[in-house]
Amino acid sequence: MVLDFTLYIYVQVTYFKCGGVSLGVGMEHRIADGVSGLHFVNTWSDIARGDLKHINPPFLDRTLLRARNPPQPAFPHIEFQPSPQMKLASDLLQSTTNATTSLFRLTQEQLNILKSKFKEDGGKNINTMKYTSFEILAGHIWRCACKARKLPDDQDTRLFIGIDGRSRLQPPLPPGFFGNAVFRAPQIAATGDLVSKPTWYATSCVHDALVRMDDDYLRSFLDYLELHLSSLSELVKPPLVGSVNLWINSWVRQLG
Structure with a gap:
């Protein structure tokens, strides 16, 4: 797969002959670090399972990291x-x-x-x-x-x-x-x-x-x-x- 670096997130689903499925996720670091990337994947997983009680919503205010x-x-x-x-x-x-x-x-x-x-x-x-x-x-x-x-x-x-x-x-x-x-x-x-x-x-x-x-x-x-x-x-x-x-x-x- 050729990556388009104008995109900020990539998702690839792979189906195996054994019946298994894997989900690959790539994320631009200007959008999120590893901690936030895991937060995104885990939240997505919770929603897919229908487990909406334990979801920790993302805090999206980037101004907390702005310069003085x-x-x-x-x-x-x-x-x-x-x-x-x-x-x-x-x-x-x-x-x-x-x-x-x-x-x-x-x-x-x-x-x-x-x-x-x-x-x-x-x-x-x-x-x-x-x-x-x-x-x-x-x-x-x-x-x-x-x-x-x-x-x-x-x-x-x-x-x-x-x-x-x-x-x-x-x-x-x-x-x-x-x-x-x-x-x-x-x-x-x-x-x-x-x-x-x-x-x-x-x-x-x-x-x-x-x-x-x-x-x-x-x-x-x-x-x-x-x-x-x-x-x-x-x-x-x-x-x-x-x-x-x-x-x-x-x-x-x-x-x-």
């Missing part, structure tokens, strides 16, 4: 700054074109081993209770990505974490808010620090990035975008192949 007047960004917003210059050797850069996809399943035991490494930090008194499992795992993945890419120690690398701003804004967005409320939580660090420092260092970088995403930062984020509407496509374009950066998303809370 006048816009007043208060942070540099490194998530929209040019990517750090790549310092990879030419042969390593060429090898990045041979991409593969892998799925890794981490058990609770393996996650506990990661957590236990915080106690082996060279004698420093680190309060591991303040770090979530996601922060520990994200920091570990960031370190491993730097090692696998064989990045030089002086190579800066950025981590971006997609976060749902609904509950972080003050006041929080109403239940059923329909739109795109995804923000980028950014962090930057030198590869040498991520790889050579104790395990807790990368995790603390992740933690600091997430803690920063409060109402002040998110409002500043919206103001920054308002001031750069003419170059918006450049600000949000995906990274190039061979990028030294990393994107991490977690759907645990949305799907759990």
